[in-house]
Amino acid sequence: MQPSLNAGADGVEIRWPDGTVGEFPYIWLRDTDPAGFHPQTGERVFDLTQVPLDITPNATELTPEALVVTWDAGSVPSRFDLDWIKAHRPGQPRPDAADLAPVAWRAALGGEGVPRHDADSITGSDAALGAWLQDTKRFGLSIVTGLRDSTEAGLEVARRVGHLRETNFGLTFEVVSKPDPNNLAYTSDALPLHTDLTNQELPPGYQFLHCLANEAEGGGSTFCDGLAVAEDLRARDPQAFEVLSTVTVPFRFHDSVTDIRSRKTVIALDSRGRVSEICFNAHLADILDLAPAQMTPFYRAYRQLMEMTRDPAYGIALKLSGGEMVVFDNRRVLHGRQAFDPSTGFRHLHGCYVDRGEWDSRLRVLDRAARG
Amino acid sequence: MQPSLNAGADGVEIRWPDGTVGEFPYIWLRDTDPAGFHPQTGERVFDLTQVPLDITPNATELTPEALVVTWDAGSVPSRFDLDWIKAHRPGQPRPDAADLAPVAWRAALGGEGVPRHDADSITGSDAALGAWLQDTKRFGLSIVTGLRDSTEAGLEVARRVGHLRETNFGLTFEVVSKPDPNNLAYTSDALPLHTDLTNQELPPGYQFLHCLANEAEGGGSTFCDGLAVAEDLRARDPQAFEVLSTVTVPFRFHDSVTDIRSRKTVIALDSRGRVSEICFNAHLADILDLAPAQMTPFYRAYRQLMEMTRDPAYGIALKLSGGEMVVFDNRRVLHGRQAFDPSTGFRHLHGCYVDRGEWDSRLRVLDRAARG
Incomplete structure (x- = not known):
């Protein structure tokens, strides 16, 4: 079963078959586009000041593997792997191998x-x-x-x-x-x-x-x-x-x-x-x-x-x-x-x-x- | 002119001729006694758990140079240099040569x-x-x-x-x-x-x-x-x-x-x-x-x-x-x-x-x- 996509005024909502729901504001999607990171250093090179805060896309679409967001006719669409974007839902703690539950001892x-x-x-x-x-x-x-x-x-x-x-x-x-x-x-x-x-x-x-x-x-x-x-x-x-x-x-x-x-x-x-x-x-x-x-x-x-x-x-x-x-x-x-x-x-x-x-x-x- | 001393239930108040007033709780005076610091390392060696929180002295006295606090008959009185204790009044920022006012520039x-x-x-x-x-x-x-x-x-x-x-x-x-x-x-x-x-x-x-x-x-x-x-x-x-x-x-x-x-x-x-x-x-x-x-x-x-x-x-x-x-x-x-x-x-x-x-x-x- 495929997740479902619901595009709103400020962002999209994705519902996964397992019940997981993610809300993804448009400005976050624009700022997080994987193409906005330097291919060698992994650092963000996208410049937030180049887009308006209330940016909205022309189209949003779910393919079997990805969320695809088309901003305007001239630019390459942003493409987010579905597993990746599920793991990076806003408001969720990021998985971290260093975040180990402490054992308090006496x-x-x-x-x-x-x-x-x-x-x-x-x-x-x-x-x-x-x-x-x-x-x-x-x-x-x-x-x-x-x-x-x-x-x-x-x-x-x-x-x-x-x-x-x-x-x-x-x-x-x-x-x-x-x-x-x-x-x-x-x-x-x-x-x-x-x-x-x-x-x-x-x-x-x-x-x-x-x-x-x-x-x-x-x-x-x-x-x-x-x-x-x-x-x-x-x-x-x-x-x-x-x-x-x-x-x-x-x-x-x-x-x-x-x-x-x-x-x-x-x-x-x-x-x-x-x-x-x-x-x-x-x-x-x-x-x-x-x-x-x-x-x-x-x-x-x-x-x-x-x-x-x-x-x-x-x-x-x-x-x-x-x-x-x-x-x-x-x-x-x-x-x-x-x-x-x-x-x-x-x-x-x-x-x-x-x-x-x-x-x-x-x-x-x-x-x-x-x-x- | 000499400062004046007023001993209360929880601490002493000292008023200096220049209008400065300091309030010194007894527990603070006991914890801050200069004799409670290691002579070589300057570290505090006095152990706070050895005295009650509501400790009160037998006597407090101002000499021309010092505040002298007598805790009980058996122990050496605590002696605080008057200039020092004025500079260390509780609630006052401590003088610090590194605390320089920044010059914000444009x-x-x-x-x-x-x-x-x-x-x-x-x-x-x-x-x-x-x-x-x-x-x-x-x-x-x-x-x-x-x-x-x-x-x-x-x-x-x-x-x-x-x-x-x-x-x-x-x-x-x-x-x-x-x-x-x-x-x-x-x-x-x-x-x-x-x-x-x-x-x-x-x-x-x-x-x-x-x-x-x-x-x-x-x-x-x-x-x-x-x-x-x-x-x-x-x-x-x-x-x-x-x-x-x-x-x-x-x-x-x-x-x-x-x-x-x-x-x-x-x-x-x-x-x-x-x-x-x-x-x-x-x-x-x-x-x-x-x-x-x-x-x-x-x-x-x-x-x-x-x-x-x-x-x-x-x-x-x-x-x-x-x-x-x-x-x-x-x-x-x-x-x-x-x-x-x-x-x-x-x-x-x-x-x-x-x-x-x-x-x-x-x-x-x-x-x-x-x-x-």
Whole structure:
């Protein structure tokens, strides 16, 4: 059975035999004509200012494969493949191989529930790379195992995704205790759960921490899923959730050579209202500058979230061994560490970041290749 | 004359002789105690969960230099320098050397009105570096002159600001016409005014285009101040401005190895309602996916903005010579180029990006150093 076409004043309606209905405004059809895209670069070259907003066609027609729109006698008709136009119905989310449903997790996951993937497989096979990318995106966290004892080994895995995200701490960084630290990570103190670099306009996406040595007493790694915490807060205390997802607060990092500041909400939502990001870092929270009347509601909501991150119902702990690398979405999963005693052994992690954009791009390109 | 102190149930009020009044909630004072910050890293180490939200002090007192808050018999009182606490009154914008009032410009600026700064001065003197950073941020555009004939010369200037922003086009890029382009910039076609990489979650901030050769016929550079266009649109057609600053639309770049997508508004506003960003790139605008009823209002507003960018009232054109480098805020100033004829001579620009975060950080650090 063929779909049916109904041409109106502003656009056409197509009804497919399976009940799907699409409404396609004429100006959208003109702007979306496949002939208006550059044959090599795929970029739109059609110039919207060259047609009137209320453009109407001379004729519209359905063939067995296509919708054909004839604009005027002199121009080539626009031709839209019927499957393509069904998938691109205005008002529908576009299919996206990177749009994976997240698995929110709590303490019950345990260190043993964290997805584990082998480094050699990831570097050697696109299928293994894709499976690891998907798992890590769904859980926000994974462990890569079997890395050789070289800082290059972790970077090789990271570069399978895309280029590294440089920050003021460099392209890569060493987490060891340092004599003159500019950051608490570089001490042997415990670090409560946090997300990194909330003072940046775009905090780094995925963080890679390759464990080269972890022989000191203590120094376990702790994680909690900010998505689970935020969703539970939304259910439990909608008012606190509202404050944290709408009120922007200042973050700042400064040392002798930098002073990087950004204002943002602690919880960010995407255009569909889903939690897209957690920015939670008490160390980098700048002196609060809200109006006095906003202070108490903010502190109440913020303290509530902070207490939830400490709640044993959410956190997991694991002690990385040499040759393991933890990979997590720094904009979703909070990380921390237990204090360690540097006199009892060496603790050395080598870190880098790859942003979410590169992660999602790789998921899409692998999916495209897998579909041939 | 001394300020006066009035302690209430939730906080203290301080009135300065010059009429300034500050309200300081107790929970804010406890959270902001200078002793709660790490002496070396400057990061907050005070743990908010350790005190009740409704904390009240045993005593508050003004000395000639400080506000002193005594919490309880066992703990060291919090001590706030009076000048410091006046500058950090809740509800006041924090002084920020990077918060420079922008100069919105239109065609009358002309190519000759673009601020020009000398490369050797920028690389050799912090004062010259600061003056150039300020000018470029205020106008969104400057020309650096006197670069030697080496791609390194432009990068040296860029690295005076901070590290380069890598993208899928590399850490640096060459704008020349290429046989198999993945981007219209790499053809000899005219490029209408646009901002780069709107398909990235964070489009690159400042763009550096170092001209090594521009001997072909044509190939002039064009610019327009997106801030001026947006502010004029806000005044002229508030409804269009509202649509463009609230409706998110999809952007996408894809080639054989990447597929990077992002959704954003064409005009972004900061928390004070000021225009903070323009994302305008018809080439990277993905197939529009708005609901059918949203299509016409969006196309109307978008087309309006697009026509304004073509209006001679806004644009300036200049032809860069070898040894000149144009530097502009890619998230504010639109750039384009006139077509050129590659058979008449060589045109070669070498480009890179440095993000706004690094720019603002350098402004603050230079300002701090200048104040001693």
